[in-house]
Amino acid sequence: FGPCGGCLWQNLDYARQLEAKAAQVRDCLVRLGGIEDPPLRAALPAPAPYGYRNKMEFSFADRAWDEPDSRFGVGLHARGRFDKVVNNTECHIAPAWMTEVLNSVRELALASGLPPSEMRTHGGFFRFLVLRDGRHTGERMAHLITWPAAPGSIEERSVDEILGAVAARHPELTSLLHGTTGSKSSVAYCESWRTVHGLPVIHERLLDHVFEIGPNTFFQTNSQQAERLFNLALELAGPKVGLAWDLYCGVGALTLPLARQANHVVGAELIGASIEAARANATRNGVTNVEFVAIDMKEALSESGLVDRDGTLVSGRPDLVLVDPPRDGMHADVTAGLIRLAPPRIVYVSCNPGTLARDAARLAEGGYRMDVAVPVDMFPQTAHVEMVARFIVG
Ligand SMILES: C[S@@+](CC[C@H](N)C(=O)[O-])C[C@H]1O[C@@H](n2cnc3c(N)ncnc32)[C@H](O)[C@@H]1O
Incomplete structure (x- = not known):
């Protein structure tokens, strides 16, 4: 593949790519997360190692x-x-x-x-x-x-x-x-x-929900593997709860399927246009037990729950929190806020095992323990690796 910087691992056999990604995740969790024996499941391979990008x-x-x-x-x-x-x-x-x-x-x-x-x-x-x-x-x-x-x-x-x-x-x-x-x-x-x-x-369908995608909309770039990633996150989210949060929710791609597993879901996201799209996506798909808040997560958590930009309480303590932050991971104020609110389960979807490991160490100081972690290959032929981890109290 010569000089192209698009993907650098095409010369590695796919099975070896997966091994290398799993090793990268383990290394981050041990060295940066301070987790001696990470609770890793086998890496989830991509169904199509080529032609997968949307x-x-x-x-x-x-x-x-x-x-x-x-x-x-x-x-x-x-x-x-x-x-x-x-x-x-x-x-x-x-x-x-x-x-x-x-x-x-x-x-x-x-x-x-x-x-x-x-x-x-x-x-x-x-x-x-x-x-x-x-x-x-x-x-x-x-x-x-x-x-x-x-x-x-x-x-x-x-x-x-x-x-x-x-x-x-x-x-x-x-x-x-x-x-x-x-x-x-x-x-x-x-x-x-x-x-x-x-x-x-244009529109894309993931897990039976249809989403609108405009020119600037963030959307998962591997549709087939995104469905498997979401199914895994939903499996780790566990049985139905009363109140769930989906933080860093984008246009609600994970919020809408999560709504089947909770009486009520609150999605929070920085970009106002994505929140408008998320609301429209909920309406388009007939999902009524969700609400969305446009806010910078580092200002969103108070002593009692999730607040909007005016500081008004939108949602009290959740039973489950799902987070899917950008590569930088969660701001220290967000991990501190979550520790204060103490949801029994946090499911963390990450596109950067390094920042996830850092956040895992912060959550551990607040009494959380990672009980499952799964590398997920969203981007075959490249060094990027996504992962899902669950944190529980104790
Ligand atoms: C990895 S995407 C996940 C989106 C969604 N879960 C999905 O699968 O489509 C991360 C999202 O976090 C949002 N974001 C970035 N920084 C943020 C912040 N400080 N507060 C809230 N949301 C933020 C981005 O706009 C983006 O939509």
């Missing part, structure tokens, strides 16, 4: 890897390089349609004469191409992100032409969007967007 983010750059004359590239970053991309013509962790659309966009964007992003000066025009797949619904999105363009400008008309041609070549695309961002960040996030062709969103 989202790919490709970057444009004025320097293509190993093509000295090419001033135009769009693909994944070359390994260890922020300023160079590989002109990928195939990618084994994405479904085939994504590289076909990538190849079309590369050809059409190059022919437009408009420049790709200049990584060093933050100039140019084309920034990112984000492709998303409703794996279980058949809906597909192509989202071209550029620097801001004035309405009716040559740039905007060129984007319309490019996306019009892409829609004609790839009729399976249901949503073609033009997003813009003035941010120099290398994250494919847009500040505004418009629908050029088709619908503004």
Whole structure:
């Protein structure tokens, strides 16, 4: 797989990848978590080690890897390089349609004469191409992100032409969007967007619930394995409880199935748009025993429960807490808040065993013990490993 920085483990047999990930998790729990003999179950393999991703983010750059004359590239970053991309013509962790659309966009964007992003000066025009797949619904999105363009400008008309041609070549695309961002960040996030062709969103179905996915929505990137991850988290959550919390809930992908295992569930999440989407997702799926709060988790826990941004109590002490924080893990105020509220069970879904292990050590100081931990392979061919762990009191 040469210089592409997208996935570095393709040269390792899949069984060896799983072993290495399990060893990585064990090592984190022992060294960072201070757990002498971690209660590890066997790693949960991915059902499809290739073609599994439902989202790919490709970057444009004025320097293509190993093509000295090419001033135009769009693909994944070359390994260890922020300023160079590989002109990928195939990618084994994405479904085939994504590289076909990538190849079309590369050809059409190059022919437009408009420049790709200049990584060093933050100039140019084309920034990112984000492709998303409703794996279980058949809906597909192509989202071209550029620097801001004035309405009716040559740039905007060129984007319309490019996306019009892409829609004609790839009729399976249901949503073609033009997003813009003035941010120099290398994250494919847009500040505004418009629908050029088709619908503004796509949908994905996970565990019998249908979720709306917009251009900036966080959503699990491996739909098939996300269902297995969620089933595992729900199994560890145990029998039905009265009140459950789903912290860092995103658009409610785990909150809605959790609602079958509790009389009432409260989901909390930082991004207001995700909370609006979570509420709409609950309504769309007829789930009525959930409520959602937009709040930064580090300010959300009081002595008596979960509060909203005004400090008003939304929910008292829970019987079960499920958390799925970003890579940084939980803020120390969150672990301290949970220890004070003392829910009998905490189920922790993590995309970073290092921060989970740190949080496990903090929870242990507050009287919690990890009784099960399971590495889950969401991202075959890469070094990333997800895991689920359960904490109980005593
Ligand atoms: C790994 S995602 C999990 C989302 C959800 N459980 C799912 O499976 O779709 C982490 C979520 O935490 C949210 N988040 C990040 N920092 C946060 C904070 N300080 N307070 C609350 N939510 C936060 C992110 O916006 C993101 O939606």
